[in-house]
Amino acid sequence: MVEWTDYERTTIADIFSKMDYEVVGPAALARCLIVYPWTQRYFGKFGNLYNAAAITGNPMVAAHGKTVLHGLDRALKNMDDIKGTYAELSVLHSEKLHVDPDNFRLLADCLTIVVAAQLGSAFTPDVQGAFQKFLRVVVSSLGRQYH
Amino acid sequence: MSLSAKDKKNVVDFFGQVGGKAAEIGNDALSRMIVVYPQTKTYFSHWKDLSPGSADVKRHGLTVMTGVLDAVDKIDDLVGGLLSLSELHAFTLRVDPGNFKILSHCLLVVLAGMFPAEFSPEVHVAVDKFLAKVALALSEKYR
Numbered sequence: 001m002v003e004w005t006d007y008e009r010t011t012i013a014d015i016f017s018k019m020d021y022e023v024v025g026p027a028a029l030a031r032c033l034i035v036y037p038w039t040q041r042y043f044g045k046f047g048n049l050y051n052a053a054a055i056t057g058n059p060m061v062a063a064h065g066k067t068v069l070h071g072l073d074r075a076l077k078n079m080d081d082i083k084g085t086y087a088e089l090s091v092l093h094s095e096k097l098h099v100d101p102d103n104f105r106l107l108a109d110c111l112t113i114v115v116a117a118q119l120g121s122a123f124t125p126d127v128q129g130a131f132q133k134f135l136r137v138v139v140s141s142l143g144r145q146y147h
Numbered sequence: 148m149s150l151s152a153k154d155k156k157n158v159v160d161f162f163g164q165v166g167g168k169a170a171e172i173g174n175d176a177l178s179r180m181i182v183v184y185p186q187t188k189t190y191f192s193h194w195k196d197l198s199p200g201s202a203d204v205k206r207h208g209l210t211v212m213t214g215v216l217d218a219v220d221k222i223d224d225l226v227g228g229l230l231s232l233s234e235l236h237a238f239t240l241r242v243d244p245g246n247f248k249i250l251s252h253c254l255l256v257v258l259a260g261m262f263p264a265e266f267s268p269e270v271h272v273a274v275d276k277f278l279a280k281v282a283l284a285l286s287e288k289y290r
Contacts, residue, residue: 034268035275052269109252113271116256117263125182125199128256132183 002137004079011130015115016076021069024118028111029065030056036106042099068107075138083141090145101143108135148276155222157273162219165262169216172257173208174200179253187246211250218281225284237288244289247282254278 033040034052046060078085093099116123178199180187194203221228236242259266
């Protein structure tokens with residue numbers, strides 16, 4: 001089981017309470033598709049992803065970005081069993097969506113960078129550490145049921 | 148994954164704008180690396196003070212950032228231009244190359260935090276590719 005300090009629990013809850021899901025979700029997914037273009041392989045049905053402007057303006061990308069970010073809420077509410085919470089989602093990503101689990105890490109990195117841009121100097125090294133630990137556990141849990 | 152002409156322009160322009168804050172960027176990136184990835188502390192056991200923003204960290208942050216800015220000037224031939232730095236990292240410092248990725252990530256986080264308007268997705272991908280090429284050039288002499 002993952003051990004969380006009080007500081008980590010408070011910090012992570014704080015980041016999400018201040019987060020504008022409407023902005024951060026779309027921005028993180030768009031950035032992932034732009035910075036790591038091979039991730040576009042999973043979004044063949046999303047229409048125009050030809051360049052950064054198209055990706056940033058794509059409404060399907062924006063909608064999906066929000067979906068993914070809200071997916072993190074489940075982990076937030078169940079920090080003491082993130083692995084169990086995401087077991088079903090992990091099976092879905094493996095069996096149905098066939099997503100290479102390396103991609104979870106790439107999206108997590110983009111999310112970290114978007115949050116850093118939002119919070120500026122408030123995103124201190126300690127805050128970054130707590131946030132990255134949370135994402136690391138989420139990423140690991142999502143990859144857990146692959147076989 | 149080579150740098151296109153657009154990538155190079157984005158890198159050169161971006162660092163031209165932000166290079167003046169090299170000391171601040173380097174200090175923040177190194178401080179973050181030590182806190183978020185504690186295994187990196189193993190390379191600095193000879194320092195008196197490993198806390199974020201200490202004199203040792205500040206000084207070394209500037210050294211690293213000066214190297215990065217130098218690499219920007221040598222963007223058209225990173226392997227050739229960074230040869231002696233590669234020898235330093237390979238034979239003297241012997242930093243495991245996995246750590247180059249870690250520091251690169253911390254640099255990206257700092258750049259996003261300090262320059263949110265300038266660090267667009269296009270600049271982000273260009274700088275990410277550039278730092279990967281720098282890491283490769285630094286690893287050149289390892290074996």
